[in-house]
Ligand SMILES: NC(=O)C1=CN([C@@H]2O[C@H](COP(=O)(O)OP(=O)(O)OC[C@H]3O[C@@H](n4cnc5c(N)ncnc54)[C@H](O)[C@@H]3O)[C@@H](O)[C@H]2O)C=CC1
């Protein structure tokens with residue numbers, strides 16, 4: 001019996017989480033394993049209910065669980081709080097840091113039946129694409145110190161620090177090369193070594209680690225070129241190895257290439273394979289409460305949880321296949337439907353995936 005901490009969070013989080021739990025329930029019946037769920041507040045809802053974005057009780061629940069299934073946090077209601085009290089900075093980043101979830105895996109591939117939802121020309125995606133963004137998640141500019149704000153008037157200034165330790169680059173690089181070994185054996189490291197000293201070290205260390213993996217090809221790209229190459233020819237990429245901020249940006253871009261932000265799952269894992277599983281997108285305040293969000297990113301994140309933290313590969317594969325079969329049947333939420341009059345809602349998409357499973 002594995003215990004799952006369910007942190008649905010804000011905006012569309014609870015809506016898509018309900019569907020992921022439905023799919024996990026169906027997978028348990030089919031594959032004969034047992035999960036227990038315990039729900040806790042995180043993010044804006046936790047600020048409203050407990051006065052802080054990451055209550056101690058939520059953190060304790062996560063510590064006592066086998067994995068965390070996370071929705072999303074943040075939204076306009078909490079945007080005017082002091083920055084260090086806002087859901088993203090006071091809950092999401094501390095959770096990642098607390099559990100040392102340095103390895104963020106964000107797989108983006110175009111489903112055959114969704115090539116029409118990809119914003120690229122048909123001739124560019126005729127060969128499809130299958131990219132794994134391996135993003136460093138607990139360091140870089142999101143965590144570097146000092147960060148702050150000082151002075152006033154025209155001299156007022158604000159600053160953040162981008163810093164990486166050699167050991168941090170080494171461990172995420174190894175994850176990228178290991179992942180590439182079971183894929184198409186190519187790592188493209190994304191940096192800005194022509195301008196940033198941190199990225200000079202990044203490139204040096206990635207190049208050194210590559211020597212441990214002579215069977216894997218290594219290429220380096222500056223991030224500006226990489227974002228351009230991604231829309232010019234996504235098929236050229238296998239594993240994209242990125243620091244925290246560049247991976248954040250590249251993964252949103254690759255999500256849209258698959259057809260929608262609502263399709264991109266992610267796993268945030270530590271060295272012991274403990275993980276938090278979360279859609280790559282956010283709380284989507286523009287569609288929250290309407291019941292129309294695409295639950296697939298949350299459902300595929302749940303599948304990643306079964307695979308990476310619970311060793312239930314067959315069940316994870318079955319969920320992946322059920323999602324693909326559902327899309328093949330032409331069941332689309334509004335974000336991926338070419339003809340919006342045929343779009344189904346969040347719940348109907350979840351039901352269709354359960355039926356396919
Ligand atoms: N992991 C997390 O909890 C994250 C939280 N955020 C927070 O979420 C809030 C909104 O951020 P945005 O920049 O608007 O990014 P967002 O990812 O929430 O939304 C961007 C666009 O993608 C669409 N979208 C996202 N998920 C979707 C889904 N499942 N189905 C259909 N459409 C979907 C939204 O409707 C919106 O048009 C902010 O407070 C932000 O800080 C943003 C990213 C990650």
Ligand SMILES: CC(C)CC(=O)C(=O)O
Nearest residue numbers: 088089092142248280281
């Ligand atoms: C608070 C942000 C770092 C969350 C985000 O945009 C992400 O992880 O993709």
Ligand SMILES: [Mg+2]
Nearest residue numbers: 248249252280
């Ligand atoms: Mg992001």
